Amino acid sequence: MLKKIRIVLGVLFFAGITLMLLDFTGTLHLWLGWMAKIQLLPAIMALNVAVIAALIIFTLLFGRIYCSVICPLGVFQDGVAHLSVKSKRRRKNNKPYGWSKEKKWLRYIVWVIFVAAIIIGVQALVALLAPYSAWGRIVQNLFQPIYIWVNNLLAAIAERANSYAFYNREVWMRSLPTFIIAAVTLVAIVILAWRGGRTYCNTICPVGTTLSFFSRFAMFRPVIDTEKCINCKICEHHCKASCINIDEHKIDYSRCVDCFNCLEDCKMGAMKYRFAWKRDSSASLGMTDDSSAGKAAEGKAGQTTSGGSKNGRRAFLTGAALAAGSIALKAQEKKTDGGFAMLLDKQVPEREVPLTPPGSKSVKDFYKRCTACQLCVAECPNNVLRPSASLEHLMQPEMSFEKGWCRPECTRCSELCPTGAIGRITREQKTRYQVGLASVNRELCVAEKGTECGNCARHCPAGAIEMVPIEGGELKHPVVNEALCTSCGACENLCPVRPLSAITVNGRHNHIKE
Amino acid sequence: MDRREFIKISGVAAIGAATKTKPGKDSESAKGGMEYRINPTNGDKVSLLGYGCMRWPMIDKDGGQVIDQEAVNELVDYAMAHGINYFDTSPAYLQGQSEKAAGIALAKYPRSSYFLATKLSNFRISDKEASIALYRDSLKQLNTDYFDYYLLHNIGRNMESFKARYIDNGILDFVKAEREAGHIRNLGFSFHGIKEMFDHFLQMHDSGEVHWDFCQIQMNYKDWTHADPSRNVNADYLYEELDKREIPIVIMEPLLGGRLASVPDGIAKQMKEREPDRSVASWAFRFCGSYPRVLCILSGMSAMDPLLDNLETFSDFKPLNEEELDFLERMAKWMEEYPLVNCNYCNYCMPCPWGVDIPGILRHYNESVATGLYPQTAAQKDYKKLKRAFLVSYDRAMESIRQADHCIGCKECLQHCPQSINIPDELQRINHYVERLKQDTL
Structure with a gap:
């Protein structure tokens, strides 16, 4: 019964969080946003004392149920392990797992590195190790494109049926390094889970290690009744966490994730989940260098550097070239109708200070809190947010305006950010944020070349851009009133100059207007 | 006669x-x-x-x-x-x-x-x-x-x-x-x-x-x-x-x-x-x-x-x-009472040097007005449904880089239009409408 409840709840949480990461319509997070906010690391980043305290108390009471129910990566591994066991059973005499000693040494080193990374602010390392961040990047990078393609297929069908139920979304590579890291993470996690069940959770996962400090002393836990136990070891061989030692009749509660499989497996009724504070916990000690997990950890560390290529610097020619007919006339002599002018893709300008979303108090604060879970990147309806490719902020989001701009009516990322890196803001509050400042590159501006334009001024929602006459001429070129600029990027995005816009937004360190 | x-x-x-x-x-x-x-x-x-x-x-x-x-x-x-x-x-x-x-x-x-x-x-x-x-x-x-x-x-x-x-x-x-x-x-x-x-x-x-x-x-x-x-x-x-x-x-x-x-x-x-x-x-x-x-x-x-x-x-x-x-x-x-643009989609204005799909935008707008998928005020009954229909069909009609907000008003098209439509004005009017829809300020 307990196992069934665990499975049902786990699947619900897993589906909820995963759907939220897949969703791009801005609806699901209104219902499911809390699922992200009760993840431990985001709660710590948000200094959400209530959630942190609740999780600790919950773990002290009931053990690492968090890992079996709330953590999407944990549930995912359970799923992989389940499939693995099913396929192994046929071959391997029903003994997929077995007791192994706790790899304390590895565990604590990873944990210390992780905590140090948070304190120093090396968030790339934090994101690399943390389970929620890992699942976030896997879903956003690898699964959301598939989700959107299916959506686009439905959109195409809907279009034929004159329905507006589905609309098209562009699928594009936001950051190659992050994509590669996500792919490697997925492969590593699948391999670990396939071979050893909860290996990642017990030896690498810093959240798991943190919870293990409390679960060792859990009030309720699975306990072996030695009177009834016949040492058949079915439970031991089925324990994904490899934490049951039947020879000594001990369970390592630092690793037990309360999956309750053993309760169902034991035909003798020797395994009970019950109040057990009187008894001694039996965390087994000892170091070992049986390091399949160690190797995996090294492999993961290696991934950090694996994808350093530049992001999004392409200049494909898009649009239709005027089709060249087989005519004797010089092309310019014949004015023909129709067709599209070629447009170059916009290029990312150099920004000395990165742009982080309105709602973030400062660049520093944002990157310190963000766990790179990609929730905001997956959600951004304007294609503005993407994971950074810079080494300093690897995988953490930044804004850029090649495909869209940060529209005034949209506050979605602020609504769903579970860490508080993007503070919750309303439309009105959004106008008080200035995450950057637009500036004009006069050499590129079309007005300097004799074309009347003013598109940046026309579309500036803050009215921060004025057109003033160029000295000694009739044409006007834009100037920016710093005080009014809200750094939404409309000017940069809608500037007709390509591939580099003549007006670009550079980040500011502090974001709230005085 | x-x-x-x-x-x-x-x-x-x-x-x-x-x-x-x-x-x-x-x-x-x-x-x-x-x-x-x-x-x-x-x-x-x-x-x-x-x-x-x-x-x-x-x-x-x-x-x-x-x-x-x-x-x-x-x-x-x-x-x-x-x-x-x-x-x-x-x-x-x-x-x-x-x-x-x-x-x-x-x-x-x-x-x-x-x-x-x-x-x-x-x-x-x-x-x-x-x-x-x-x-x-x-x-x-x-x-x-x-x-x-x-x-x-x-x-x-x-x-x-x-x-x-x-x-x-x-x-x-x-x-x-x-x-x-x-x-x-x-x-x-x-x-x-x-x-x-x-x-x-x-x-x-x-x-x-x-x-x-x-x-x-x-x-x-x-x-x-x-x-x-x-x-x-x-x-x-x-x-x-x-x-x-x-x-x-x-x-x-x-x-x-x-x-x-x-x-x-x-x-x-x-x-x-x-x-x-x-x-x-x-x-x-x-x-x-x-x-x-x-x-x-x-x-x-x-x-x-x-x-x-x-x-x-x-x-x-x-x-x-x-x-x-x-x-x-x-x-x-x-x-005459409908706010249609007198465009016959002849394509004479094309190609727009800035890549804008002029007839595409005007056609989408006219068809939306003619078929009534055209919200007039945020207070009206089907506003949300109409808004979605208008904006989704707008994106379906053309890529975003060819939409009306990319018209810079260079007036190159004016000399080609046989209907003498003030194309930049119309595009900017339509874009203003789209913006008000998106921002719910209609």
Whole structure:
């Protein structure tokens, strides 16, 4: 019964969080946003004392149920392990797992590195190790494109049926390094889970290690009744966490994730989940260098550097070239109708200070809190947010305006950010944020070349851009009133100059207007 | 003379279609086939429905667009088999590919079995050599040594450009000489623009400076008395002036680029009440065909369905009676109340140097207004649904980089628009509307 409840709840949480990461319509997070906010690391980043305290108390009471129910990566591994066991059973005499000693040494080193990374602010390392961040990047990078393609297929069908139920979304590579890291993470996690069940959770996962400090002393836990136990070891061989030692009749509660499989497996009724504070916990000690997990950890560390290529610097020619007919006339002599002018893709300008979303108090604060879970990147309806490719902020989001701009009516990322890196803001509050400042590159501006334009001024929602006459001429070129600029990027995005816009937004360190 | 008198004569003209010097498909008109009109000057027996070669389907190829020649062949074959014998093209149409496609599709038919009309579209460079090269190129593309109908293309908006394109460079004299030599059987012009210019062209005719064998005008029940006076001339005036001089008339934009085929809901309903089995478009064609000086009505049939529908309209053709004309007059008046843009999607403005899909934007807007998927205030009942429909269909209509917010107002398009639409103003107005929808400030 307990196992069934665990499975049902786990699947619900897993589906909820995963759907939220897949969703791009801005609806699901209104219902499911809390699922992200009760993840431990985001709660710590948000200094959400209530959630942190609740999780600790919950773990002290009931053990690492968090890992079996709330953590999407944990549930995912359970799923992989389940499939693995099913396929192994046929071959391997029903003994997929077995007791192994706790790899304390590895565990604590990873944990210390992780905590140090948070304190120093090396968030790339934090994101690399943390389970929620890992699942976030896997879903956003690898699964959301598939989700959107299916959506686009439905959109195409809907279009034929004159329905507006589905609309098209562009699928594009936001950051190659992050994509590669996500792919490697997925492969590593699948391999670990396939071979050893909860290996990642017990030896690498810093959240798991943190919870293990409390679960060792859990009030309720699975306990072996030695009177009834016949040492058949079915439970031991089925324990994904490899934490049951039947020879000594001990369970390592630092690793037990309360999956309750053993309760169902034991035909003798020797395994009970019950109040057990009187008894001694039996965390087994000892170091070992049986390091399949160690190797995996090294492999993961290696991934950090694996994808350093530049992001999004392409200049494909898009649009239709005027089709060249087989005519004797010089092309310019014949004015023909129709067709599209070629447009170059916009290029990312150099920004000395990165742009982080309105709602973030400062660049520093944002990157310190963000766990790179990609929730905001997956959600951004304007294609503005993407994971950074810079080494300093690897995988953490930044804004850029090649495909869209940060529209005034949209506050979605602020609504769903579970860490508080993007503070919750309303439309009105959004106008008080200035995450950057637009500036004009006069050499590129079309007005300097004799074309009347003013598109940046026309579309500036803050009215921060004025057109003033160029000295000694009739044409006007834009100037920016710093005080009014809200750094939404409309000017940069809608500037007709390509591939580099003549007006670009550079980040500011502090974001709230005085 | 008013239009009621024309109607009375129209029957006579139709019956008079007995003589034929040019063989069309020997018509099945007796058993309800295609309606033909006779050009009184030379006896040309012209199908009342003409094929406008400006809207043929294009397919994407090698990053560009090319005419779907297979589809065109099929359309032309079907049209020829059903009595259409007038084909109107231009070197400018369909990114410059229309003439060639027409030439290919018609190659298998005897040259005398159809009438070819094309135009001197010397818009970009109008010096003598370039213009003559354009003329000769048309002969080559259409694989012929004469044109049945040849037009000075899109004149009437201002004197300077007319003079530059045809007078100062001696091109009018050139085409007149070509007519003498038999390479042009009928010389005329297609008119868009202001009354003064139209009067000027007729004055040239009256004074003997040039004899216009025919004239192509924009005529439909909307423009009959409801043309925008600052940009266009009411078609009733154009028609009457030409009729006085007995100049045969070819009609363009009978449907206003399809706008009269998808009229606002209330209007369509009334039409269906009167003629449940006839299409909305048929009303527009019957309107034009009700006037006897009309030689041919062009329709840019882009696919088989409109072709079939039009063939039904023009077989066993029934002119409108007075009451029906009054009805259309009322509908035209009603239509003025909708905030539509007078765009016929002719693509003359394209390509926009900044990549904007001008006709795409205007078409989406017009269709949304006509079909009522056009929220007017955030307070209205279906606001959310309408907003979604408008914005989703806007994104479906074109890529975001080709939408109205990318119009920078350079005004390059203004000189090309035959309807004299202030395109940048309209695009900015539409974009303002889109912004208000997105921001819920409508």
